[in-house]
Amino acid sequence: MNLSQNWRLAEQRYRLVGEICPHCGVKIYPPRDACPDCSQPAQERFTFSGKGEIYSYTVVLDAPEGYEEQVPYLIALVKLDEGPMLTAQLTDFDREPEIGDRVEMVTRKLRTEGNAGIIVYGYKFRPLLMP
Amino acid sequence: MSSEEKRDKPGRLLKTDKPVGITGYGAYLPRYRLPASEVSRIWTGGMGGKPIREKTVPGLDEDVVTMSIEAARNALSRAQIAPTDIRAVWVGSESHPYAVKPTSTIVAEAIGAVPDVQAADWEFACKAGSEALQATIGFVGSGMASYALSIGMDTAQGRPGDALEYTAAAGGAAFIVGDGASSLAVFEATYSYVTDTPDFWRRAHEVYPSHGDRFTGEPAYFRHVMAAAQVIMSDLGAEAGDFDHVTFHQPNVKFPSRVAKMLGFSEEQYKTGLLADRVGNVYAGSSLLGLSAILDEARPGDRILVVSYGSGAGSDALVMRVTDIIAERQNLAPKTSHYIARRTEIDYATYTRYRGKLLTK
Secondary structure, X not given: OOHHHHHHOHHHHHHOEEEEOOOOOOEEOOOXXXXXXXXXXXXXXXXXXXXXXXXXXXXXXXXXXXXXXXXOEEEEEEEEOOOOEEEEEEOOOOOOOOOOOEEEEEEEEEEEOOOOOOEEEEEEEEEOOOO | OOHHHHOOOOOOOEOOOOOEEEEEEXXXXXXXXXXXXXXXXXXXXXXXXXXXXXXXXXXXOOOHHXXXXXXXXXXXXXXXXXXXXXXXXXXXXXXXXXXXXXXXXHHHHHHOOXXXXXXXXXXXXXXXXXXXXXXXXXXXXXXXXXXEEEEEEEEOOOOOOOHHHHXXXXXXXXXXXXXXXXXXXXXXXXXXXXXXXXXXXXXXXXOOOEEOHHHHHHHHHHHHHHHHHHHHHHHOOOOHHHOOEEEEOOOOOHHHHHHHHHOOOOHHHHOOOOOHHHHOEOHHHHHXXXXXXXXXXXXXXXXXXXXXXEOEEEEEEEEEEEOOOHHHHHHHOOOHHHHHHOOEEOOHHHHHHXXXXXXXX
């Protein structure tokens, strides 16, 4: 991913800023400016709580370029409490996760582009610190 | 009475015209723990003394930016203000992830404080956090800003086999300073004691720091911490017995315990803030994490003394009084003890991987 693309996505990556549809009230993530439910324009910003649950997950042992140093790691589909589903790494798990586990968003290092490149930060999900 | 205490220099305390205090605070510690016995097993065959029981180790996806973000979010939860009300985000550390590119802008963006905000990274070895906190007191006390955020956070570097590898740890705390009326603890005064003392340093492009071995004790840590504590107490007309809690920079357990006793404090006064045995030396976060642990347990009316120490060298002393607001804020975010209890023990091999000490390319 290039520099400008990371920069454009910083707000949604760092703190889960999406949108809310002013017409039907659906919460939208990632932001897309048109409601996926009612197709009306939706550009009102909405910051998600970061709480949700694991819908499904897998263990990555053969990582794509840039993520090799983190193997083995967990990738999950996380269903946010406000509705949307997103794909994210899980972190701080000492055990195999279970479907339905409650998780919360934390901002962590996603990848480092070599010793001289940019450090990319973004959301991951961990078990609730205070269940 | 020492010569430091006798110096007659009126006005040497740093005070604000209007009352300011801490409106929110938050701690962060990573979950991994390396027992000192593991360092000893690898480098001394298990023989020799250990300065602490265990130290914190950051995970592969953690650094001063990510740790500062979580501490700042905890501080915001307690302050109950909008992040856009913050006019300064200042991060003190000796482990900023970039040599050139501020930690503070990433933290400010992540907590939603941009763009109407001052942002800067602070450096002064292990007192980079306390000097940032002092500066926020001035920023708010002058009326320039309603709220300012300071953070002391580190992922300390320890050379494999060096004495400091037992203790060089990761963690810290964040503080939002605001008007005294909305604060959970109001500052009485602060003071800084600084000299040019070459006890510990790291040159540009060097991975690990160098230190003066036994030179780090008497002329460095003890001289500065003692002087800073003695001056602020004498100029405030206070004695050790007037404080409910005290915390110092804690590179190990021995130094802060000894300096506390030299100043006349009892174990009862320093035990709440003395965390080094369970977390190690979190460098720029060290005395501030101690303060965070004290505020977690403090009661209205408690008087607190904090004395940091940074190599190079200097100490910042801060005296504050806890207000009635403390009780409603303590449980609005995870306490320091939550992070200490969240513990996954690792061995030396895992530690070398997590800290990037293995050559893989």
